[in-house]
Amino acid sequence: MQPNPGLPVRRLTQQDLLHLACPVCHASLQLEGSAILCTGCSRRYPVVDGLPVLLSGSAH
Ligand SMILES: [Zn+2]
Numbered sequence: 001m002q003p004n005p006g007l008p009v010r011r012l013t014q015q016d017l018l019h020l021a022c023p024v025c026h027a028s029l030q031l032e033g034s035a036i037l038c039t040g041c042s043r044r045y046p047v048v049d050g051l052p053v054l055l056s057g058s059a060h
Pocket residue numbers: 022023024025026027038039040041042043
């Protein structure tokens with residue numbers, strides 16, 4: 001599959017995270033590498049295709 005050249009690849013920025021909060025503790029989030037780190041409970045959330053996946057369900 002070839003990506004559409006007319007569409008820029010969406011990259012998550014710290015700016016995007018200003019509108020988001022941790023679903024578990026509602027603290028603010030920060031980018032850490034290619035993942036998202038909660039500043040409250042230190043949970044890590046993956047970023048899939050430029051979109052944050054904030055799921056509290058899967059406990060490891
Ligand atoms: Zn949290």
